[in-house]
Amino acid sequence: xxxxxxxxxxxxxxxxxxxxxxxxxxxxxxxxxxxxxxxxxxxxxxxxxxxxxxxxxxxxxxxxxxxxxxxxxxxxxxxxxxxxxxxxxxxxxxxxxxxxxxxxxxxxxxxxxxxxxxxxxxxxxxxxxxxxxxxxxxxxxxxxxxxxxxxxxxxxxxxxxxxxxxxxxxxxxxxxxxxxxxxxxxxxxxxxxxxxxxxxxxxx
Amino acid sequence: xxxxxxxxxxxxxxxxxxxxxxxxxxxxxxxxxxxxxxxxxxxxxxxxxxxxxxxxxxxxxxxxxxxxxxxxxxxxxxxxxxxxxxxxxxxxxxxxxxxxxxxxxx
Numbered sequence: 386x387x388x389x390x391x392x393x394x395x396x397x398x399x400x401x402x403x404x405x406x407x408x409x410x411x412x413x414x415x416x417x418x419x420x421x422x423x424x425x426x427x428x429x430x431x432x433x434x435x436x437x438x439x440x441x442x443x444x445x446x447x448x449x450x451x452x453x454x455x456x457x458x459x460x461x462x463x464x465x466x467x468x469x470x471x472x473x474x475x476x477x478x479x480x481x482x483x484x485x486x487x488x489x490x491x492x493x494x495x496x497x498x499x500x501x502x503x504x505x506x507x508x509x510x511x512x513x514x515x516x517x518x519x520x521x522x523x524x525x526x527x528x529x530x531x532x533x534x535x536x537x538x539x540x541x542x543x544x545x546x547x548x549x550x551x552x553x554x555x556x557x558x559x560x561x562x563x564x565x566x567x568x569x570x571x572x573x574x575x576x577x578x579x580x581x582x583x584x585x586x587x588x589x
Numbered sequence: 590x591x592x593x594x595x596x597x598x599x600x601x602x603x604x605x606x607x608x609x610x611x612x613x614x615x616x617x618x619x620x621x622x623x624x625x626x627x628x629x630x631x632x633x634x635x636x637x638x639x640x641x642x643x644x645x646x647x648x649x650x651x652x653x654x655x656x657x658x659x660x661x662x663x664x665x666x667x668x669x670x671x672x673x674x675x676x677x678x679x680x681x682x683x684x685x686x687x688x689x690x691x692x693x694x695x
Contacts, residue, residue: 391603
């Protein structure tokens, strides 16, 4: 009994042998477009919603964020280039274009395209994860403690007969000099008559 | 001396293989070449079946892919003699007499 379905599938197999490179290129183009769109989407959503600067973060977390972003950039760049390579590979370069060798080259190219596409997917996923991790760090890590923050006003040394007081200058007029001293911001008023000198300083 | 090509009317039919068709695997193991005469029109045919490599390769991170498993059973071969057999429909993808046969893989 003649089973034409078997023959049809044999014909399909012969056709697929010739068209698998075209098929894998189309597949790679789809992945390239998808990965590019995903990278752009994540970049827009997270970067716009995130902290604008890493300034004010503790040094460890600042460097962590920077390292994550550098890593993410390298991975996303590698992923994007790999996806482009997969979608636009080179076939028949520097080889004899005989039927046998070209058939081998097509199979090699299809396998290589699959491998490059896998690399692109992995790099993009890890890179995007690194971006998200960097943004999450910038969201979660609090700003440095107040002791490291710059005071609002200038720091001064106030010399009096009983000693020297250092603090942030709050007010100075003919009656007194008021400075904010200590970590808790306690105000101290020094009468003008007791002040011998008032010297600016970088820190107390 | 093999019999001359016979320009039989086109007909899709399954036949027993004629002569002793040869099945040879390529050096890298990625395709088989089946050679032998068509049992219907007697044209010598060369039929290749390649290993499908579409889809990501599983099971490794680096290095070259391993050689595929050998084909088991038989390979269905159909005539691709290229002669203009009469009664072949113009829309048919066939390029032969329409005959097909199974060749066992050793």
